Amino acid sequence: MTTTVPTSATPAGARPLDDRRADAREKDIMRFRTVSGPDLTTRNDAYLAWQLDRQQAELWPYFRRYESAALTTRATVVSDTGVVTQGPNFGGQDYLSLTAHPAVLDAAHQALRDYGPLTAGSPALGGATPISKALETGLGEALRTEHVALFPTGWAAGFGTIRSLLHRRDHILLDRLSHDSLRQGAAASGASVEFFRHLDNEAVRRHLRGIRATDTAGAVLVVTEGVFSMDSDTPQLAELLGICREYGAHLMVDVAHDFGAMGERGGGQLEVHGILGEVDFVVGAFSKTFATTGGFLATPSASAREYVRMFGGPQTFSSAITPVQTAVALAALSVVTSAEGARRRTAVSAVATRLREGLTARGLEVMGDVVCPVVPVLIGDTPTGRTASGLIARAGLVAHLVEQPAVASDAARFRLQAMAEHSDDDVDTAIDILDTCIREARRTVG
Ligand SMILES: Cc1ncc(COP(=O)(O)O)c(C=O)c1O
Structure with a gap:
C-alpha cells in the first residue's frame, strides 16, 4: 500500500492558505490524540498535514537540532524549515554546567578505554561494571539510602519501579501533575489509580482515609516529585511523609530536577525538607544535573531493590546504561557533593533569581515559588505561545515552549532552564527577547 504524504504545497484538501495558517496557530493538538480507521499507515495523514502547516508558518517548536554543543550557555539551533537560532541557550538541561x-x-x-562503548546486556544479564557498583554506593551515600538500582533512563526508573512493585489489589495515589513516566508506570501496574x-x-489524607475505610490489606503508594519542573513548585514533603505513615501508605518521590541541584549538600528537596534517608522509594534522572542519561531507584528495602531489579521491565529487557554514562554520572556526583558543587548550586540559583526578578519586573508572570534551575514563564493561551515561540527563535533565544499535551491548553508557557555558567548578559538578553516577543505575539493574536 502506498501512502500519499501531504506537503505544505499539497495539503489535505484544497483549503485556503489563511484557514490553514489559522488552524496551525489555534487548533488543539489533542484533536489528533485519538484517531480511528482501519489503515494505520494513512490515518495520521491529517495530523502530518497540520504539522507541516505549523512548520511552514514557524509555529512548530519541536524537533529542532543543535548545530553546536547542546549544553553550552550559547548555542546554535536549526528548525526543520531552516530557521537558525543563535544566542543564549535556556533550552538545555545541565543545571550545574557539568x-x-x-x-x-x-x-x-577513561571508561571508554577501560570498558568500551557498550555493556554486555541488561543489568540482569551482565550489564554492570565496577563503575556501576561505585555509582550505586555513591548515590546511596548522597541520599542516605542503602539500596540503589541503576536504570538506562530516568523515565525507565519511574516507570519500571512503579510497574513492578504495585499489583492488581494495590492502590496508587499520584499528584495530578506527575511526570509521564510515573503515570504510565501506574497505568501499567494494574493497581487502582x-x-x-x-x-x-x-x-492526600482524604484519599487515604477513603482507601483505608474499605481496604486495609492492599499496599498504597503515594507518588510525588521533589520539584515539579513545569511549575517550579514543591510539596510539603515532611508533612506528606507523616500522612503516608499515618495511613500505612508508602511514599515515592521523583527527584529528577532537584537532586544534585538543590540543597546545601546537593540532597535536593529531601535534604531541604529534612527527610533524607526516610522516603521509601526515591527515583531520579541523571539527565538534568549529572551530565548524562540514566536513572536510579534508591530505597531502604533490600528486597524491594532486588525485586525491581528482576521484575522492573527495563532492568531485564533493556540494555544497561553504558560504562561512559555510568562514569560520567559518578564523576558528576563527586563534584555535586564537593565544595565546588555547593558553589555551582549558588551560581545556578543566582541565574534563576536574576531571570525571575528581571522577567517579573517586565510584567511577565513567572510561575512557582521555588527558586530552582527551571523558570517557567506563563503565556496562557496556546496561539499566543506558538506565535511567541516563532518570534523568539528568529530573535536569537533558545527556549522551549511547553504546550498541550504537556500542560493545559490555556496554560502554555516557556520553560527556561538555567545553568550555573550562564552570564548576566545571557540572562538579560533572554529577558529582553522574551519581553519583546511575547508583547508582539499578544498584539498579533489579540
Ligand atoms: C520528573 C521527571 N522524571 C523523569 C524524567 C525522565 O528523565 P530522563 O529524560 O532522564 O529519562 C523527567 C524528564 O523529563 C522528569 O521531569
Whole structure:
C-alpha cells in the first residue's frame, strides 16, 4: 500500500492558505490524540498535514537540532524549515554546567578505554561494571539510602519501579501533575489509580482515609516529585511523609530536577525538607544535573531493590546504561557533593533569581515559588505561545515552549532552564527577547 504524504504545497484538501495558517496557530493538538480507521499507515495523514502547516508558518517548536554543543550557555539551533537560532541557550538541561567539566570528560574517556562503548546486556544479564557498583554506593551515600538500582533512563526508573512493585489489589495515589513516566508506570501496574490535587496534602489524607475505610490489606503508594519542573513548585514533603505513615501508605518521590541541584549538600528537596534517608522509594534522572542519561531507584528495602531489579521491565529487557554514562554520572556526583558543587548550586540559583526578578519586573508572570534551575514563564493561551515561540527563535533565544499535551491548553508557557555558567548578559538578553516577543505575539493574536 502506498501512502500519499501531504506537503505544505499539497495539503489535505484544497483549503485556503489563511484557514490553514489559522488552524496551525489555534487548533488543539489533542484533536489528533485519538484517531480511528482501519489503515494505520494513512490515518495520521491529517495530523502530518497540520504539522507541516505549523512548520511552514514557524509555529512548530519541536524537533529542532543543535548545530553546536547542546549544553553550552550559547548555542546554535536549526528548525526543520531552516530557521537558525543563535544566542543564549535556556533550552538545555545541565543545571550545574557539568557536561564540559574536565573531571567529567576525563572519566568518560577513561571508561571508554577501560570498558568500551557498550555493556554486555541488561543489568540482569551482565550489564554492570565496577563503575556501576561505585555509582550505586555513591548515590546511596548522597541520599542516605542503602539500596540503589541503576536504570538506562530516568523515565525507565519511574516507570519500571512503579510497574513492578504495585499489583492488581494495590492502590496508587499520584499528584495530578506527575511526570509521564510515573503515570504510565501506574497505568501499567494494574493497581487502582487515583490522582490528588497538585501539592494538596489534605487531599492526600482524604484519599487515604477513603482507601483505608474499605481496604486495609492492599499496599498504597503515594507518588510525588521533589520539584515539579513545569511549575517550579514543591510539596510539603515532611508533612506528606507523616500522612503516608499515618495511613500505612508508602511514599515515592521523583527527584529528577532537584537532586544534585538543590540543597546545601546537593540532597535536593529531601535534604531541604529534612527527610533524607526516610522516603521509601526515591527515583531520579541523571539527565538534568549529572551530565548524562540514566536513572536510579534508591530505597531502604533490600528486597524491594532486588525485586525491581528482576521484575522492573527495563532492568531485564533493556540494555544497561553504558560504562561512559555510568562514569560520567559518578564523576558528576563527586563534584555535586564537593565544595565546588555547593558553589555551582549558588551560581545556578543566582541565574534563576536574576531571570525571575528581571522577567517579573517586565510584567511577565513567572510561575512557582521555588527558586530552582527551571523558570517557567506563563503565556496562557496556546496561539499566543506558538506565535511567541516563532518570534523568539528568529530573535536569537533558545527556549522551549511547553504546550498541550504537556500542560493545559490555556496554560502554555516557556520553560527556561538555567545553568550555573550562564552570564548576566545571557540572562538579560533572554529577558529582553522574551519581553519583546511575547508583547508582539499578544498584539498579533489579540
Ligand atoms: C520528573 C521527571 N522524571 C523523569 C524524567 C525522565 O528523565 P530522563 O529524560 O532522564 O529519562 C523527567 C524528564 O523529563 C522528569 O521531569
